Amino acid sequence: METGEGMRFRLFDPARKTGSWVKLNERDTTLDVLAKQFTDTPNAETLVVEHQGRTLTLAQRVSKVVSSGSAAQNIAPPPQPTMTNVPPAVTQAVVVNPTPADEARRLEAVASEVARRRALREQASQQMGQGAPPVPQQPQMQPVQRPQGNVPPGPGGPQPNRN
Secondary structure, eight states: OEETTEEEEEEEETTTTEEEEEEBTOEETTTTEEEEEEEEOSSOEEEEEEETTEEEEEEOOOOOOOOOSOHHHHSOOOOOOOOTTOOHHHHTTOOSSOOHHHHHHHHHHHHHHHHHHHHHHHHHHHHHHTTOOOOOOOOOOOOOOOOOSSOOOOTTSOOOOOO
């Protein structure tokens, strides 16, 4: 990386999981390295460093980008919401950027749907009041009464001691 103070190089030690930015001809105490020479060729960049008395030539790491195909092909279409018992007039009246006329039509469709559902509820309640067959109820369980006192135990209960 080119900075106002000159070139800086990022070195990373995978064994210690530490890294440091180093400048040419300056010793870095974190990694105990001295960057000596940088070679910039069209196909490869190398950095010569001295580490613990040994001279090493390091190649610049080249990142690899692999295409996963077209982004449009990999995106699944969003699930379509399912609305049951909603007339098409209500769902089709929705637009992205509504005008006041569009909004009035949508509100009118919603109001007519509310009125339709109220009429259905009222009709159902009138049928219930005019002798429609009652809804059967589930029988309720009654608690079992256990006798109290000195009653001989039944089968499976405690047995008297016969010594």
